Amino acid sequence: MYEAKIVINKKEAENIYLLGIEIPKNVLKKFQPGQFLKIKINQRMDPLIPRPFTVHAIEENVVYILYQIVGKGTKSLSKLRKGEILEFLGPLGKPFPKLKNYVICAGGIGIAGFGFLLQKSVNKKIFYSPEMIFYGAKTKEELVRLSFLKRFGIPVKISTDDGSKGYKGIVTDMIEEEFKKDPRTVLACGPKPMLKRVAEIGKKYKAKTYLVMETFLACGTGFCMGCVIPLKRKKHAHLCIDGPTFLAEEIDFEFLS
């Protein structure tokens, strides 16, 4: 693991934080959109296992992580201040697939990993820009990093469950409306029910669907085989080395916890 200094750990919304850590440039060069790193708060036995986070953005020598407090690990992380040191390992996992003519669908904190994809697709060398971003949250307060997302000149379609901003309802309803007219490849990240719904919509409109999955993850290196994603094929996949992005049609949702 490498040591990294915190340059920012700022509250973006209730329970949502933006963490920036300084990373050596030679390590930074290796990061691709869709990959993740695992972070350990130094020397702590509790929480014991480093937590995985997708890369939200990279600027200069700083990796930004957008995270939501969901448990003990993220709670401890949110208490750290600028100047403190933590340990990380990464990049881990496989990058996003290189897609063209596609849209992004993000639910809640699922938006986190797409910032880096937008940054990396500006020059269209390896990654291409999405044609549209569908981004849903519970309320307008939970919609974060909007000004950053809008910087890339790609239409951002917003939904909130309570209608406090954008379309009132769930993000997948907007996708379905769009796909009725023009189905396209979709890359989605968000809560499991959303991913399941995106998979159904993708199937219905014959749109290639990629899902960024989540599960309990321990090692992140393929060592423990704990982060299993059940596939319809004979063999299970392991999120940390085979993912985190999977083709929706391959996932066996019945056995997904």
Next chain:
Amino acid sequence: MLASGTWGLGENLDKFFTLKEIKENIGALVTKGISVNPRKGNPPPRTFETPCGLINSIGIENPGIKEFKRNYLPKIKSYGVPVIVNLYGEEVEEFLELSQELKGEADGLELNISCPNVKKGGLFFSYDSKTVSKLVKKVREIWKDFLAVKLSPVGPVYEIAEICEKYGADTVVVANTYPALAVLEFKPLKVLQGGLSGPAIKPLTLRLVYDISKKIKISVIGCGGIVSGKDALEYLLCGAKAFQVGTANLIDPRAPIKIIKELRSLTDGLCSKSASC
């Protein structure tokens, strides 16, 4: 030694270590549990973190002995340190078949007796001293090289350790994970049953090592919650002749190097204070 199930099937080890580092710091590689037939393992979730510990229920996911020998063992051997294959069987005959298959292919075997014995209605081998006697005796007849038995920390542990000695094991590994349970959801109740590892179990296993090493003459390998050189030293001082690092590998893949470095600096300190060094 790297403990079974904590470094995959060896495919990624060289991403984190150079061959030189492996040779200089790792005494032996104990493979993931290998069974006769391939096993898909358990559905998710397979892991759950507890205070200072980790519960896992992987379900011995492995490609089976044939594919293991063909596609994984050559790479593991290429790391240049002794390879000990951890065997998983649900009846004595499976262990024997595995031992036969590995003759001349591995440097040692580690028998996992924390498995359910299907012929005895799923009773764990580790609770059944009679079956463990038969198991160790019969494997020994086939396998002449280094033979370890990885004890379960529950059941008649001391008796089983003595049986391993009596029937010819070279060493006992003390110990496997502790049977544990995590509540995942309250209503309806959803639980994860698995084995607890990590620093949380260190004092418990250390006690077993201390006691067992006094009872038997064969060597004891300590295994349980080692994350620092100090932990390793404590195991050695309490009677272990070697130690395995497990959960620490999941926290940091380079943990074994860090632990060895710390241990070396601690033992250097001990020697300088002792007249006999």
